[in-house]
Amino acid sequence: MLLCVTANHRNTPFETLERLSVDAGRLAESLAAGAAEVRGAVAVSTCNRVEVYLDIDAAPLAAHALARHGFERALTELGGADARELTTTAEVLDDAAAVHHLFSVCAGLDSVAVGEEEIVGQVRRAATLARETGASSGRLEHVVQEAIRTARAARAQGDASRTGRSLARLALDLVGSRLTDWASTEVLIIGTGRYAATTVASLRERGAQNITVYSPTGRAQLFAQRQGLEPTNDLSASLHRADVVITCTTRLSVGVDDVPAGARALIVDLGLPRNVDPAVGALDGIALLDLETIRLHAPLVHWSAEEDARAVVDAAAHSYVTAASVEPAVVALREHVLGVVQAEIDRARSRGDDGRVEEALRHLTSVLLHTPSTLARRHAAAGRGEQVVAAVRTLYGLDIEPVAAENDATSDATSDAATAPQAATRSSSASSAKP
Structure with a gap:
C-alpha cells in the first residue's frame, strides 16, 4: 500500500521543520533499506515540509507502524537523537489520502503560498534521485509521474502561472507594500x-535594477555573470548599503x-533551516520577515484560479x-491470458517456428488485452470497480489478490510481455525488472 508520512507547515511549527530539514536522498535510501516490507x-x-512517500507490502496497521517507526529511525540516523522527538506532529496518510496529498503538493495547493510553482520541480528531482539510487519502486514512480502530469493540468486550468503565487513572489509582495519604488531600491x-x-x-x-549577490560558498561571481548582477565578497559592506536583503541558501x-552599525534594511529569510539569526530582527533599523511571518500573511481567501485547480x-x-x-483484476487477467499464449508459443517452437508465429501471438495478445484493461479502469472511475473484479473472477475463475498484496514486478513483467513482440529470452529478462 501507498503511505505518506508528512511534517509540514500545517501540522508542524517552522522551528521544528528547521530541525527536521535533512538530505532527501539519504532519507529515502535509509527508509527503503530499513525493512523488507518497504x-x-x-x-x-522543502522550505515548508519534510515528507516521505512509501510503498509498503503489509496490512494497514502494520504498514502504518512501519512507516512511522521508519521515519523516526531514519531521522534519528541522519539528524541525531533529538530528531525522534521532532516527529510527534508528523501525520501518516495511506492510499487514497496519500495519493490526494501528493497530487495537491505537486500542484502547489498545499504550500504556504497557494499555487507555488517551484514545488513540482522539487518533487520531480526527489523522484529522480530515488530512482537513480534504487530507493523508489514502480508504484511510487507511477503515482509521482501522474501527480506531475496533474500539476501541469491544474496550472493550466487554474491559470496558476499568471497568478504567480510562489513563495518568493508572496514574500516580495509583502516587501513591496513597504517600498515606494523598486527601481531605486x-x-x-x-x-x-x-x-x-x-x-x-x-x-x-517588479522593476528592481540594483541587485547584488553574495554567496557564502564563493559562487557569487559565476551566478552574477549568468544573471547579469553585481557580485560581492564583502557581506558587511553590502548589508550596510542594502535596503532589502533576501536570503535563500542552505545554511545560517x-x-x-x-x-x-547603522544598517537599515528589511531582511527576508526564505531559508530552511533559517539563514538569519532571529536576534538580528531585534537590531535597530532591521526588520526581519521569515517563513513563519510569510505563512501568517498568506491569503486566506480562495480565488477562482485556486478553486479551478483544486477541482482538477x-x-x-x-x-x-x-x-x-x-x-x-487486470494483472490477474493478463497473467492468465499470457500463460495460455506462452503455452501456444512453446508448442510452436517445438514445431520449428522461425519466430513469426510467436510475434503474431504476442501482438494479438496485446490487442486483445488493451480493451478490457482500459474499460476496467474506466468502469472503476465510474464507481463500478467491484463489478469489474467480480466479472473477472466469474468469467475466468481467477483468484484475485487485494491491492495491498499486489506484486509490482509481476504486473510490469506481464505488461511488458504482452506488448513486446520479442523472443522468450527477452521476455524472461523483462519479468525480473523492477517496474
Whole structure:
C-alpha cells in the first residue's frame, strides 16, 4: 500500500521543520533499506515540509507502524537523537489520502503560498534521485509521474502561472507594500541556488535594477555573470548599503555580528533551516520577515484560479485511486491470458517456428488485452470497480489478490510481455525488472 508520512507547515511549527530539514536522498535510501516490507521510498524536503512517500507490502496497521517507526529511525540516523522527538506532529496518510496529498503538493495547493510553482520541480528531482539510487519502486514512480502530469493540468486550468503565487513572489509582495519604488531600491541576495534565480526573476518583474549577490560558498561571481548582477565578497559592506536583503541558501548566513552599525534594511529569510539569526530582527533599523511571518500573511481567501485547480486535482486523484482498485483484476487477467499464449508459443517452437508465429501471438495478445484493461479502469472511475473484479473472477475463475498484496514486478513483467513482440529470452529478462 501507498503511505505518506508528512511534517509540514500545517501540522508542524517552522522551528521544528528547521530541525527536521535533512538530505532527501539519504532519507529515502535509509527508509527503503530499513525493512523488507518497504519496497520503495521517495522523500521530499522543502522550505515548508519534510515528507516521505512509501510503498509498503503489509496490512494497514502494520504498514502504518512501519512507516512511522521508519521515519523516526531514519531521522534519528541522519539528524541525531533529538530528531525522534521532532516527529510527534508528523501525520501518516495511506492510499487514497496519500495519493490526494501528493497530487495537491505537486500542484502547489498545499504550500504556504497557494499555487507555488517551484514545488513540482522539487518533487520531480526527489523522484529522480530515488530512482537513480534504487530507493523508489514502480508504484511510487507511477503515482509521482501522474501527480506531475496533474500539476501541469491544474496550472493550466487554474491559470496558476499568471497568478504567480510562489513563495518568493508572496514574500516580495509583502516587501513591496513597504517600498515606494523598486527601481531605486538596493537589493542584496544571499545565495545562488534555484530559489535565488527565481527570486531574481521576481525582482525584475517588479522593476528592481540594483541587485547584488553574495554567496557564502564563493559562487557569487559565476551566478552574477549568468544573471547579469553585481557580485560581492564583502557581506558587511553590502548589508550596510542594502535596503532589502533576501536570503535563500542552505545554511545560517547572517548573524548579529555580521550586521554593521547603522544598517537599515528589511531582511527576508526564505531559508530552511533559517539563514538569519532571529536576534538580528531585534537590531535597530532591521526588520526581519521569515517563513513563519510569510505563512501568517498568506491569503486566506480562495480565488477562482485556486478553486479551478483544486477541482482538477480532486478529479485526477479520485480517478487514480479508483483505477488502482481494479489493477489486481487486470494483472490477474493478463497473467492468465499470457500463460495460455506462452503455452501456444512453446508448442510452436517445438514445431520449428522461425519466430513469426510467436510475434503474431504476442501482438494479438496485446490487442486483445488493451480493451478490457482500459474499460476496467474506466468502469472503476465510474464507481463500478467491484463489478469489474467480480466479472473477472466469474468469467475466468481467477483468484484475485487485494491491492495491498499486489506484486509490482509481476504486473510490469506481464505488461511488458504482452506488448513486446520479442523472443522468450527477452521476455524472461523483462519479468525480473523492477517496474
